[in-house]
Amino acid sequence: MKRIITVTVINQSGVLNRVTGLLMKRQFNIESITVGHTEQPQISKMTFVVNVEDEQKLEQLLKQLQKQVDVLKVNDITEKSIVVRELALVKVVAPPTVRAEINSIVEPFRAATIDTGKNVVTYQVTGNPEKIDAFIDLLKPYGIKDLTRTGVTAFVRETQKVHTPQLSIL
Amino acid sequence: MKMTVEETEQMYEEPEASAAPKQLDGADVLIETLKKHQVEVVFGYPGGAVLPIYDALHKNPIRHILARHEQGAIHAAEGYARVSGKVGVVIATSGPGATNVVTGIADAMMDSIPLVVFTGQVATTVIGTDAFQEADIISITQPITKHNYQVKDVADLPRIVNEAFHIASTGRPGPVVVDIPKNMATGIFSPTDETTGEVNLPGYQPTTTPNFLQIQKAANAISTAKQPLILAGAGVLFAKASDQLVELAEKYQIPVTNTLLGLGTIEGNHPLFIGMAGMHGTYTANMAIQTCDLLINVGARFDDRLTGNLAHFAPNAKVIHIDIDPAEIGKNVPTEIPIVADAKEALLALLEQNAPNGNTAAWLESLQINQKEYPLFYEASEEKGLLPQQVVELIHEYTNGDAVVTTDVGQHQMWAAQYYKFNHPHNWVTSGGLGTMGFGFPAAIGAQLAKPEAKVVSIVGDAGFQMTLQELSLLQEMRIPVKIVILNNQALGMVRQWQETFHGERYSHSLIPVQPDFVKLAAAYDLKGYKIESYEDAKVQLKEALESDEPVLIDCRVVQKEKVYPMVVPGTALHEMIGVKPE
Ligand SMILES: Cc1ncc(C[n+]2csc(CCOP(=O)(O)OP(=O)(O)O)c2C)c(N)n1
Ligand SMILES: [Mg+2]
Numbered sequence: 134m135k136r137i138i139t140v141t142v143i144n145q146s147g148v149l150n151r152v153t154g155l156l157m158k159r160q161f162n163i164e165s166i167t168v169g170h171t172e173q174p175q176i177s178k179m180t181f182v183v184n185v186e187d188e189q190k191l192e193q194l195l196k197q198l199q200k201q202v203d204v205l206k207v208n209d210i211t212e213k214s215i216v217v218r219e220l221a222l223v224k225v226v227a228p229p230t231v232r233a234e235i236n237s238i239v240e241p242f243r244a245a246t247i248d249t250g251k252n253v254v255t256y257q258v259t260g261n262p263e264k265i266d267a268f269i270d271l272l273k274p275y276g277i278k279d280l281t282r283t284g285v286t287a288f289v290r291e292t293q294k295v296h297t298p299q300l301s302i303l
Numbered sequence: 304m305k306m307t308v309e310e311t312e313q314m315y316e317e318p319e320a321s322a323a324p325k326q327l328d329g330a331d332v333l334i335e336t337l338k339k340h341q342v343e344v345v346f347g348y349p350g351g352a353v354l355p356i357y358d359a360l361h362k363n364p365i366r367h368i369l370a371r372h373e374q375g376a377i378h379a380a381e382g383y384a385r386v387s388g389k390v391g392v393v394i395a396t397s398g399p400g401a402t403n404v405v406t407g408i409a410d411a412m413m414d415s416i417p418l419v420v421f422t423g424q425v426a427t428t429v430i431g432t433d434a435f436q437e438a439d440i441i442s443i444t445q446p447i448t449k450h451n452y453q454v455k456d457v458a459d460l461p462r463i464v465n466e467a468f469h470i471a472s473t474g475r476p477g478p479v480v481v482d483i484p485k486n487m488a489t490g491i492f493s494p495t496d497e498t499t500g501e502v503n504l505p506g507y508q509p510t511t512t513p514n515f516l517q518i519q520k521a522a523n524a525i526s527t528a529k530q531p532l533i534l535a536g537a538g539v540l541f542a543k544a545s546d547q548l549v550e551l552a553e554k555y556q557i558p559v560t561n562t563l564l565g566l567g568t569i570e571g572n573h574p575l576f577i578g579m580a581g582m583h584g585t586y587t588a589n590m591a592i593q594t595c596d597l598l599i600n601v602g603a604r605f606d607d608r609l610t611g612n613l614a615h616f617a618p619n620a621k622v623i624h625i626d627i628d629p630a631e632i633g634k635n636v637p638t639e640i641p642i643v644a645d646a647k648e649a650l651l652a653l654l655e656q657n658a659p660n661g662n663t664a665a666w667l668e669s670l671q672i673n674q675k676e677y678p679l680f681y682e683a684s685e686e687k688g689l690l691p692q693q694v695v696e697l698i699h700e701y702t703n704g705d706a707v708v709t710t711d712v713g714q715h716q717m718w719a720a721q722y723y724k725f726n727h728p729h730n731w732v733t734s735g736g737l738g739t740m741g742f743g744f745p746a747a748i749g750a751q752l753a754k755p756e757a758k759v760v761s762i763v764g765d766a767g768f769q770m771t772l773q774e775l776s777l778l779q780e781m782r783i784p785v786k787i788v789i790l791n792n793q794a795l796g797m798v799r800q801w802q803e804t805f806h807g808e809r810y811s812h813s814l815i816p817v818q819p820d821f822v823k824l825a826a827a828y829d830l831k832g833y834k835i836e837s838y839e840d841a842k843v844q845l846k847e848a849l850e851s852d853e854p855v856l857i858d859c860r861v862v863q864k865e866k867v868y869p870m871v872v873p874g875t876a877l878h879e880m881i882g883v884k885p886e
Contacts, residue, residue: 143506146455151445158446189633196630202450202470202507 141206165284226276227254330359330488336464346376350396352423355488371773375745377407382746387753397423398436409447413736417476426486449477457490461500474509475628513644522656528597537564538602544647545728560588571724581609586677589877605635615876695722711743711767714796741770765791775828778854825856
């Protein structure tokens, strides 16, 4: 199962190494990872998307992360009400003959054109990963020349629907 | 290098007698901080990157044991830590010095031994340039340390050292590496408000006090269980909770088994003790795990050598797991009553509940029947020759069960665990999780330094001993009265046993064709050596050797093809053990 996990860490050198190293040592599969400062410069937040087999493995992952000396907080926010965002840059083959057609496809995604060449256009699109998958799928037939995705970052919403049962984090 | 006139003049100027306080550099501060932590001995080996530290040590001495190999130094520190309950301190130089302690760090991580390991490093100005004797020890040791640091500012040194000791010795203990670039050791330390060295670890707050509700649940479960069993691991020893453990067992008449590392938590001859459990545990202990209705794990981590096939482990048991490391609970075995706490606090809280006694008489009786029917056994005869088990039994007899025993890794380790019955906790030093050959002998040196009055016996294999025997120099130099007993089967015995059992007796590279003359080897180090070839000899010479106040080496020529039994074959469940009775 895919989980979104945020890890708040003290911004020590090597802390990213330590956290990803831990996931590797314990054979967890990282699908994506984003890192950046929080409002406090000495504190960073990492957002992981990981694939875990079952609840027991998930609990183990959270506990092992929590155990790291530089880790302040670990949250599995998958089941919370959250905002999930990813950004992608997509360079598409778009000769003038089809450019209008492509633009009309792109429009509902509210993608921005950030670079235009003679035969190619680069779009920037943000949204949850599914939206980005759909965007890419639609553009594929035209020929994608280059593609980069940032990986997921996420935020817990201010108002939560119902209380989701926590795992037995002791 | 040419000097300017000015510089040359300065060199010859009389030093001014000044009243200003002398300036301290990072190395001085390090030694001072070690003294604040009441470090009484450090184990180390000098080299270029740690020269400033050794210079500071020269000016401001702490007892330093110069091992003959950094691996020897760190295993000695582990032995010291295990027996004394204090933090073991190691110093190694950068590059090869640092990589030589990697095995010991991994060993300490697996067995939760508190160590602070200082490694030298090239100057921060050249880190990353493949400078002479540079090794990225921070990355190398990241997965095998509880935490590690590289000092990047001299002002941080006191804090980092304080934090290292705090992390190593609290919660679940473990090794902490502090990497000190050379220019941090020589850098001038100018005290400011920020450099008081205060520990600042917001992300590290081990839970030591048990949750009251869980304690109530556990007490209830203990009261109502018909077939309860205590599994005690090394966590009990770290918490110094042996007395409380025995009190709980006696109050509720609960039988006790141990993990390999937990031996000594309860007296070896205690009527409630049913022996070690696991791969080479007793039949009684393993069957007790398989049939108990309540398994009370205190400070053990359900290691695979203990559990056998997990799918069939303790099938009828409700599990209480007391552990200071929450990540151990539920890792391998589903747990009904998790208690994250220091073992002593948890046991005291359980005793305080004063829950009514259940009736375990029938259960204890059934275990006694097993003990009578399936005791540990070996078949001795004069023709066969000296058996390793006999040697361990004699060691036990001649030291009255009061010795500190260290072992290496292999068959001899299992025989020592099976046949040496400890009267006291903290007297057993062995490499469990990592299974590090070469551990036993240097660990004995550290153990003896921790307990100068104790009889320290190092039971080692002929092969493992040869991995770190250079430390014989320390016995020679300091007359450290360690008794080395080699259970010499002229083989990598444990490997040979597995090849016999699982690989059609194809002894691929496990029989040692030549050996040194160990008695002559001892003589080369100015130590008394014995060679014992029969049980009759053993009764005389082993006794004499063990009674000596000097270091001795005893080469016991034992039967090569003896196997450690009983055994849980990997992949099988505990109740499927083989070799439970003579054929
Ligand atoms: C450093 C290291 N290398 C290899 C092994 C694998 N191993 C485990 S036991 C053993 C044989 C040990 O032989 P010896 O020291 O003579 O002890 P014995 O089993 O004969 O009592 C070996 C090679 C190990 N545990 N550690
Ligand atoms: Mg051997």
